[in-house]
Amino acid sequence: MHLRTRLCTHLVSAASLVALALPGVAPAQEKAPAPQAEKAAEAPAPTTVVARVNGVDITRADLERAKKVLLSQNRMAMQPMNAEMTKRVEEAALQQLIAKELLYQAGRKLEIKDLDKQVQERVAQSKARFPSPAEYEKTLKEMDMTDKDVETFSREDLVIGNLVEKEIASKVTVSEADAKKFYDENIDRFKQPETVRASHILVGVDAKATPEEKNKAREKAEAILKKLKEGADFAETAKKESSCPSSAQGGDLGVFGKGQMVPPFEKAAFALKPGEMSGVVETQFGYHIIKLTEKHDPQTTKFEEVKDRIMQYLKGQQVQKGIGEYVENLKKKGKIEIVAK
Template sequence: MHVFKTIRGQIITLSALALLAGTAMAADAPAAKTAAKAGEASSPTTVVARVNGVDIIKAELERAKKVILSRNQMGQATMNDEMSKKVEEAALNQIIAKELLYQDGKKLEIKDLDKRVQEKVAENKARFKSPADYEKALKEMDMTEKEVETFTKEDMVIGNLIETKIVATTKVTDDEAKKFYNDNKDKFRQAESARASHILVGADQKASPEEKKKAKEKAEALLKQLKGGADFAELAKKESSCPSSAQGGDLGFFGKGQMVPEFEKAAFALKPGEVSDVVETQFGYHIIKLAEKKDAETVPFEEAKERIVQFLTQQKVQKGISDRVEELRKKGKVEILAK
């Protein structure tokens, strides 16, 4: 069961780091608070930490900071000193955690590891449109192809450790799932919803008055055809400018707040089988046919159970990783060094 997955740029998966990004350890670890102030000049090869004798250099720290900033859509220029320090602390703790997990994971055998690493690297490289795009991505992350291979190997080793020692032993009982459901009934409240189809004659807000007039006249002509007995789905396939035309205009189920107000008001005012008049929205002119409505209800436990189990499993796995890192850190020797 894969309950963790994230991508570092488009180059490499770093699952463990993704789960550890939100742990308290990143904010509270005493060692992290002894790190040198952000912004001080140092060489990319300067050792910033040492984990059981393995050096972590400044370049790795800067790369991890880039990942955090990218993942949170933050720019270096928008950060103050306090924010920058927090990002640096989180990045350093993530690297330390990754190294601890990697060292632990190396104790487990992985068949054909080197071959699998090469296959994964090739797979990730193939996601790029061209070799030039791949090289550009490497440059942006300050990485070499050799480093990509190293990170891929580390990730496979860490992933195997998590799957084997944590995920495989993580269970969520029916009682736990039921308790979560009973304690969070409000989260399983499903609002009133409707299933409808529509025919759209497009005319956006930039359209001229004349273009809007023509679009409305076309929509009214289509409505007239429908009133004369034309098949709604067939007409939608031929005339609607919405991508839903391929499904005969079917939009599936939607709740209140998911559609623009004018469309929503018209759709929910219909009875199943009824067709609306021409409805104007920012997208143009719609003709709506209501298929069915569902009243507001609480989703039954059996329907919600699978999602609950998945959610609780993720929580347990994340805690399992955090606990294992804490244990490894206590048993090992982690040094935070000045930059």
């Protein structure tokens, strides 16, 4: 189970922008196709004001940048966008920008020690996450950003983070009883299925192999099996004879559960006891000899092992809720103008 505490992740931040170029996140250059009905000539100017928050302008450029971030965060950057989807994304991005501006304005009223120094450190950290200065500059260009923008967003992140910690997170409490209640009500999340650890030797066969070539491969696998039964070391034999990349580890495939291997292989592996070796098992990849090294019965992770993570997760949920309520209160007290669509 993966429980994550997410503080303020619905806000458009500098961290969100620079993360676009990091592994596992959609690249910044993957832009959502614009609806066919739109034409470049009809696009509003970047400086066009789309909303105003207590007198502070949010421009079309701000909104377009926020849309890119939102699309990338939700892995939607390369999906076709119809008019309705485009409208929904734009509305969501605008609401994020309004929430961010409200929190930033409120956060500026709180003192932060050495803010300028922290901003510079944050900017340096952002740059350090890129493999080279050239990659950093490339991403800035693709996001229509400048170094000054990164500095501005870093300052906003710090100010908002300080506000969230002092006004919301510090007031949230989660007890062990709360965590135990969550654990009991969501026990299936903590159940671990049966798993095994196995090694194998593969005599690979090409998908287009002739019957004669397949017979030759099977005969080779049978000969290897005979040597193993006579006492040959499995790991050393795998290193010499296996055509699988796992040969470098003596054929070790690590721990896996049901559904992770092709059916014939899985059936043979789970039928073995630790220390036992299979016969020759045929799959679409060729002929395998499997040796089971470990077997783990289904189990449920104990509460004590996950208690801290559950408490962290529950606190994160409460903080998220608190941020939403805080923003709604700021909206009631402030003046929000939607200037242009």
